[in-house]
Amino acid sequence: MNEFILPDIGEGIVECELLEWLVKEGDVIVEDQPVAEVMTDKATVQIPAMHNGVVRKLHYKEGDIAKVHAPLFAMDIDDEASNDTSVEELTPSLSDSPASQMIIPPPAPVAEVNAEKIEAFILPDIGEGIVECEIVKWCIQEGDLVTEDQVVVEVMTDKAVVEIPAKYQGKVVKLHYQQGDIAQVHTPLFDQLIQSDDFVAPASSSELTVSPTTEIQAATAKNVEESELESVRNNRAKALASPAVRRIAREHQINIALVSGSGKKGRVLKQDIEAHMQSQNGIPQIADQGTTTHQANTTITSANGNKLTDSSNAGTQSEVSKVIPMRGIKAAMAKQMMASVSTIPHFTVSDELIMDNLIALRSQLKPEFQKQGVKLSFMPFFIKSLSLALKSFPEINSRLSKDESELHYLLSHNIGMAIDSKIGLLVANIKNVQNLSLFEVAQECDRIINAAREGKLSNADLSNGTISISNIGALGGTTATPVINKPEVAIVALGKTQKLPRFNDNGEVIAQSIMMLNWSGDHRVIDGATMVRFNNLWVSYLQHPEKMLVHLK
Amino acid sequence: MTLLNTLNLDSDLAQQLELEQQLMLGYKQCINTTNSLWLWQATPSLVVSKIDSNLKNFEEAKLYTESQGLPVNIRQSGGSAVIQNDQVINISRIYIQDDPITIQQSYLNMCRPVLDVLKDLGIEAYLGSVEGAFCDGAYNIVYQGKKLAGTSQRWLSVPKSKSKIILEHMVIVLKKDYKLWTKKLNDFYRMAGSTQSFKDSAIISLEEIKGDITTEDFCKKLLTEYA
Numbered sequence: 182m183n184e185f186i187l188p189d190i191g192e193g194i195v196e197c198e199l200l201e202w203l204v205k206e207g208d209v210i211v212e213d214q215p216v217a218e219v220m221t222d223k224a225t226v227q228i229p230a231m232h233n234g235v236v237r238k239l240h241y242k243e244g245d246i247a248k249v250h251a252p253l254f255a256m257d258i259d260d261e262a263s264n265d266t267s268v269e270e271l272t273p274s275l276s277d278s279p280a281s282q283m284i285i286p287p288p289a290p291v292a293e294v295n296a297e298k299i300e301a302f303i304l305p306d307i308g309e310g311i312v313e314c315e316i317v318k319w320c321i322q323e324g325d326l327v328t329e330d331q332v333v334v335e336v337m338t339d340k341a342v343v344e345i346p347a348k349y350q351g352k353v354v355k356l357h358y359q360q361g362d363i364a365q366v367h368t369p370l371f372d373q374l375i376q377s378d379d380f381v382a383p384a385s386s387s388e389l390t391v392s393p394t395t396e397i398q399a400a401t402a403k404n405v406e407e408s409e410l411e412s413v414r415n416n417r418a419k420a421l422a423s424p425a426v427r428r429i430a431r432e433h434q435i436n437i438a439l440v441s442g443s444g445k446k447g448r449v450l451k452q453d454i455e456a457h458m459q460s461q462n463g464i465p466q467i468a469d470q471g472t473t474t475h476q477a478n479t480t481i482t483s484a485n486g487n488k489l490t491d492s493s494n495a496g497t498q499s500e501v502s503k504v505i506p507m508r509g510i511k512a513a514m515a516k517q518m519m520a521s522v523s524t525i526p527h528f529t530v531s532d533e534l535i536m537d538n539l540i541a542l543r544s545q546l547k548p549e550f551q552k553q554g555v556k557l558s559f560m561p562f563f564i565k566s567l568s569l570a571l572k573s574f575p576e577i578n579s580r581l582s583k584d585e586s587e588l589h590y591l592l593s594h595n596i597g598m599a600i601d602s603k604i605g606l607l608v609a610n611i612k613n614v615q616n617l618s619l620f621e622v623a624q625e626c627d628r629i630i631n632a633a634r635e636g637k638l639s640n641a642d643l644s645n646g647t648i649s650i651s652n653i654g655a656l657g658g659t660t661a662t663p664v665i666n667k668p669e670v671a672i673v674a675l676g677k678t679q680k681l682p683r684f685n686d687n688g689e690v691i692a693q694s695i696m697m698l699n700w701s702g703d704h705r706v707i708d709g710a711t712m713v714r715f716n717n718l719w720v721s722y723l724q725h726p727e728k729m730l731v732h733l734k
Numbered sequence: 735m736t737l738l739n740t741l742n743l744d745s746d747l748a749q750q751l752e753l754e755q756q757l758m759l760g761y762k763q764c765i766n767t768t769n770s771l772w773l774w775q776a777t778p779s780l781v782v783s784k785i786d787s788n789l790k791n792f793e794e795a796k797l798y799t800e801s802q803g804l805p806v807n808i809r810q811s812g813g814s815a816v817i818q819n820d821q822v823i824n825i826s827r828i829y830i831q832d833d834p835i836t837i838q839q840s841y842l843n844m845c846r847p848v849l850d851v852l853k854d855l856g857i858e859a860y861l862g863s864v865e866g867a868f869c870d871g872a873y874n875i876v877y878q879g880k881k882l883a884g885t886s887q888r889w890l891s892v893p894k895s896k897s898k899i900i901l902e903h904m905v906i907v908l909k910k911d912y913k914l915w916t917k918k919l920n921d922f923y924r925m926a927g928s929t930q931s932f933k934d935s936a937i938i939s940l941e942e943i944k945g946d947i948t949t950e951d952f953c954k955k956l957l958t959e960y961a
Binding site for chain 2: 229
């Protein structure tokens, strides 16, 4: 008999109410058949079965509170399903319901144990130059059975929390780190007991740049011979491929059986699909599809770590009222800002921007944008005009080489916005603003702000910015000395718009809408005169936005 | 997003619930492929969740409520009982979600456009629970500590797929007289043998916050925001 464990059904949810059993004891059920309906957070969710079999015991009555990670019901799994060694079984086509991945098998007979091995999962490269990351949240625990592609852990790098999916189906026997620990890239993250049948059908290397290398107990493992696999493959006319690769093939209407696999045992990899498409149609490579592939998905979430590792600079007990570990985004901010101010000689230029014309133009354009579902704030004007000004001052959109011997002018105007998100300071950037219309910039602003609110900014959104804008005015700030987002060379802080008295050309006092602009520049790259001239050009676009028309393509 | 009968202002509650059910099953059977959103009001009635229908004296309470002129229907989404009439507006959205998403994210997706519309109207609302409010939950839309709107969801799995079919539902209180119905809710629960009780002071209506906007104009703004 096998226990079906109630899976995680929501962030932080540890129990739920069993609304209705959709099966009864003795029922024969099939894979994906809803077996129960539960409610949490006022959402009702159906829990589907993972296997064919017979329901033996329901552990709760309707109306009971069921515990997450506790057995929900017991069932006998069909022998055929559990013993099937077809290629399809070796590369399970997963239902995404966590429930469907939670069957805990009974203690295996000795012979079966001998067909298993313990494999260490090595933390893969998860970002450019990143050698360590923080364990934000284990999504599984020791003893859990996980399936290929199931998210096992969330780790945080300098910029984002990344979900790491399992490479194999198997039971987790050891977690090498606790939540809050710092894990080293290329070291074991957890150990997994893997069926040897599964082991010969690894996940596509294109989906995760990791290759588990530490085989702790392989001596008695049962290996499936190449010839057997070939035989099965020929008999079933099925290709060896992961669910993610199968989905890519389906999305591009490719019969995966016709694709020649370059992976181990002829496994079809993502690049094989790409090559197949190119050979058939000359279609360009499949673009990375973010969350629609099983590459390490990037989401922004809050970190839960609470382990304090270094308090050497902390005050004495009597001076300290509270100790909070620097974690996650805060820790990343501390590191990034320290690197900036300790290596970049900052200088600041401030100026006033008369907003009246821009305010009028925005009011005029806002309904047009709204008709197309896009909110028009002032930010798209700032971003687009900044890009136009950068065309005349390319050194403001440059990077200094590490040895300070070269200045690299950048083609792309990837303009960042500092966002005060729920989890801390994030700088997300809009790519290639030089090629975007004002409308497209506004669309991107909307997307990025919404993504930040949802905690769904991608690593791409947060990477490769070339210059940044910080809108301190949105929170009521007037002036600031912003810190450059290294390796960029300039940043501007926008103050709030204030109605202030100013003299006009006739010496009369008039009311004007004024915003303070506060630039910080890298004095190794930019001198004060250049910064002022650049700012003058930018301000001229903003004060007389019609001027931008001359340069818009 | 397909907008279905975008402003259905005098419908039968049972028909609306059936429409939701049929659309969800349509997705499951791959008959529907496009997402749906519509706004609706129902004739006076009481809609309860499956949990309510398990209450000890539910049948008696149902009969009593119906004798008071309020037909009782059971909905598929979560939460507790809600009075339906023309003093509230409902938003139903059904879509198929291919990428992983949490229940909480789904709530945020549903609430954000409404919060934006309210903000455009100068109403600074936020999400949270309100003690004593009907069908309380963490994702109410709240104004000055009072419940302006409530939310619930239903999730279905798509066989052999990672996708989910999600029904998001929101009810927004439009008229201040809606508070008067709180007694009916309390009567229902008392008759059903439940100790649940609600306070009319925990509710606020759009009319009280911004009396110069009509239901039609408000609905048009919602539809524009969701479209």
